[in-house]
Amino acid sequence: DAGVTQSPTHLIKTRGQQVTLRCSPKSGHDTVSWYQQALGQGPQFIFQYYEEEERQRGNFPDRFSGHQFPNYSSELNVNALLLGDSALYLCASRESGDSYEQYFGPGTRLTVT
Amino acid sequence: AQSVSQHNHHVILSEAASLELGCNYSYGGTVNLFWYVQYPGQHLQLLLKYFSGDPLVKGIKGFEAEFIKSKFSFNLRKPSVQWSDTAEYFCAVSASYNFNKFYFGSGTKLNVKP
Numbered sequence: 001d002a003g004v005t006q007s008p009t010h011l012i013k014t015r016g017q018q019v020t021l022r023c024s025p026k027s028g029h030d031t032v033s034w035y036q037q038a039l040g041q042g043p044q045f046i047f048q049y050y051e052e053e054e055r056q057r058g059n060f061p062d063r064f065s066g067h068q069f070p071n072y073s074s075e076l077n078v079n080a081l082l083l084g085d086s087a088l089y090l091c092a093s094r095e096s097g098d099s100y101e102q103y104f105g106p107g108t109r110l111t112v113t
Numbered sequence: 114a115q116s117v118s119q120h121n122h123h124v125i126l127s128e129a130a131s132l133e134l135g136c137n138y139s140y141g142g143t144v145n146l147f148w149y150v151q152y153p154g155q156h157l158q159l160l161l162k163y164f165s166g167d168p169l170v171k172g173i174k175g176f177e178a179e180f181i182k183s184k185f186s187f188n189l190r191k192p193s194v195q196w197s198d199t200a201e202y203f204c205a206v207s208a209s210y211n212f213n214k215f216y217f218g219s220g221t222k223l224n225v226k227p
Contacts, residue, residue, distance in 0.1 A: 004156075042217030044217070092215075
């Protein structure tokens, strides 16, 4: 049973560009959350998707947007990249009726130059 | 807004030493509490969780944590660490009514010397 998978593993972009990161949740999971983990810090909640809609959002600007597909997979899009967007982006999934446990993927390391 | 503080940023222990990592949170309501571990080169894994009931919870690999509501604390303990416990440990909290949104501490890097 595959856990949470994310692609790509690493990505290098230039300031001002746009990026799309992808996440496939653990089998049986229908809720996906995205987190940003800057170097030396803990993960920060970006947003959460359920039933193809953004249900909750953390303190991130509108440059950060997402999408969830009917198969529960999800994308995170970041527009107009800034140097400060360099971080590890984590995807976490859980079953909507589960007892709150989230399973995390390995992350995508984004470097903005 | 909720916040989580982990005061120990880097801990170095010898094998067989006892471990206690501090975690304090700020939130006035009912919370769910978690400890996650990230081994070198691996993704975050759940060590243990607290939702309600017995404030002393046991997790995997001999770890346990105690929820002290009056102190807003959820400290992680292990009586005797092993070299394989070398990892980064993150405390996280979510409001009981909003378990989708986790707030994480900044992490504690544990280095166990063989």
